[in-house]
Amino acid sequence: MKTAAVIDIWVLVFPGFVLLDATGPVQVFSTANDEARDAGRPEPYRIRMISPGGGAVTSSSGVALLTAPLPRRLAGATLIVSGGRGMEHESAPPDAAALRWIARAAGSVARCCAVCTGAFALARAGLLDHRRAVTHWQDAGLLQAQHPTVLVQDDAIYVKDGAIYTSAGITAGMDLALSLVEEDQGRAAALGVAKRMVMFLKRPGGQRQFSSELMAQSEPEGLHDRLTQWLRPRLTQQVGVEQMAAACALSVRSLHRKLREDSGVTPAQLLLRLRMERACGLLERPGMTVKRAASQSGFGSEYNLRRAFGAQLGVMPSEYRARFG
Secondary structure, eight states: OOOOSOEEEEEEOOTTBOHHHHHHHHHHHHHHHHHHHHTTOOOOEEEEEEOTTOEEEEOTTSOEEEEBOOOSOOTTOEEEEOOBTTTTSTTSSSOHHHHHHHHHHHTTSSEEEEETTHHHHHHHTTOSTTSEEOOOTTTHHHHHHHOTTSEEOTTOSEEEETTEEEEOSTTHHHHHHHHHHHHHHOHHHHHHHHHHHTOOSSOSSOTHHHHHHHHHHHOTTSHHHHHHHHHGGGTTSOOOHHHHHHHTTOOHHHHHHHHHHHHSOOHHHHHHHHHHHHHHHHHTSTTOOHHHHHHHHTOOSHHHHHHHHHHHTSSOHHHHHHHHO
């Protein structure tokens, strides 16, 4: 949608909120106001920080923000629920009263959004049932375990499902906010904001690019790590699940089950992730061609690499190379 009407942006925070979860999106909308004002247009956004009870709310970094109380009228507004320290735990804020307010507000606002672990608040408010959603990659498994009806997308930077929006960890809230600017003001306006903030209009790749290596390192004795170490030198070979199971001294069924329990992926998904990581690393090298990257990462052909990049990262290998090569 494109509109000249002023849009209210309400950013909801709780004690211990992550500062950039809240201020990152705020800066995107504020920069959109700057761009509009410099171009002689009315400012498109009216931005407010809110909290239950209002007043000063201290972030996890110790910086406090002054907030307004929860508004009564939210029709047409955009609500953004910031993530916070420990919010993935059911005993953490928001409390039951705040969750009821979020649930009611979602019925009035034009868009209800969450940044990072703010998705847990939306889930506890019943807003993510049978919807696609994302949170920080470290907490995606916990979100799925606590709320089995949520369709957790573990690699997305942000997800839109109807009027409900969720984003991955911390800076992904800025990507989400920039996408909202594009919805409201069009691509040219969003690109202007991205340029001024030195951001990608569309960030290449999903959050999985940040998580796979770290996941393997975090569990040095786990099945994920053992299979990863076995696969890395064999990425250019034809590797079947039977070979993977034999390498781990497991049956095929046990490998699937144990790897799912260990890291939430199937053997085929792990192999694809590792080949994608290899391809990304190759494309970041000066002078690397897409054809050579496809061959050296195990995809075999440019066609296969383009299909994988389009499905997994949402960009083409040539675009990724142009940005990072």
